[in-house]
Amino acid sequence: MEIQLYQKNKHRILYDADHHAQITEHWFNTDWWQENQAIINEPDGGRGQAFFIKPDKGTELVLRHYRRGGLIARISQDHYLYTGLEQSRPWQEFRLTCQLAEMGLPVPRPVAAHLYRTGIGYQADLLTERLPGARPFSHYLENPDPHLWQATGQTLARFHRAGLNHSDLNANNILVNDSGSVWLIDFDRCQLEKKPDSHQQEWQKSNIERLKRSILKLTGLSVPPANWFSLVNSYEALLKDG
Known part of the structure; x- marks a missing residue:
């Protein structure tokens, strides 16, 4: 994997350049994928809902937006306190999934982690490859x-x-x-x-x-x-x- 960092305005994206040469903030916008008729499914609701996406080239992807559960979700459904990129949930999950893949363990290939700054907090998303027929x-x-x-x-x-x-x-x-x-x-x-x-x-x-x-x-x-x-x-x- 060739891990690259993309930055634009409030967006930060950690991605595998071997998978796609460039991944921008649009990749985490479901409306953008909808306009390009690339969304395969509509999620059935609930926490951890995911979209299945088919880009013009390459394998199908899973786009998951980070959402809170439990009582704290009543206060904020998808905002997290920002304490640095490396401490953020998408960064840690992306890097851990990369480690597991390098160990030869059966995990979906991580594609990109996205963080959007919102004042003292952030919202986040994760892109992985979809496992065919799973x-x-x-x-x-x-x-x-x-x-x-x-x-x-x-x-x-x-x-x-x-x-x-x-x-x-x-x-x-x-x-x-x-x-x-x-x-x-x-x-x-x-x-x-x-x-x-x-x-x-x-x-x-x-x-x-x-x-x-x-x-x-x-x-x-x-x-x-x-x-x-x-x-x-x-x-x-x-x-x-x-």
Whole structure:
């Protein structure tokens, strides 16, 4: 990757020049993409909504606007306190995703991070490549095939062995493509911990418990589906091998 910085007025963009030679502020304006008839979908609402975009050249992209959740969203839905570019959420997520990609982990290719200054705060967006044919793991929770669950557990173990502490590991942040390959997305507020040993760390246990709660919520079950144990067993086996 050749990382470049673009600056214009209140806009700051960190982007991969190997992906596109120049990315400007227009790339983060959904009205601009709409005028160019390049938006593939309309988001269905909610926090973390994303647009799928098809530029004239190259692969399809995912444009995600940073939005707050919880009680603080009542005060400000998409403004964050500015304390410097490197401390901003899009910069940190972009750089972390680049690191994970360089480790050979299955993540979407990061394309650009955008920050727009608003007084003492900022608004932000992130562009990544869209994974062809990928659907959230949440679509497969009633799938009786244990192999997909095992592959998901093995993928999570790979990330945990690399030290990734995912702040929001849920069934919608795990993607499965047509070939059954498993990917992880959405690394906002995530971080790399010190490389773990063969004993499961508390943050790893917390990630897996968060995923279990997500599955219970989505399925409406009081106990995890039977294949949950296929996921956990394959996860623990690969984690210990590390």
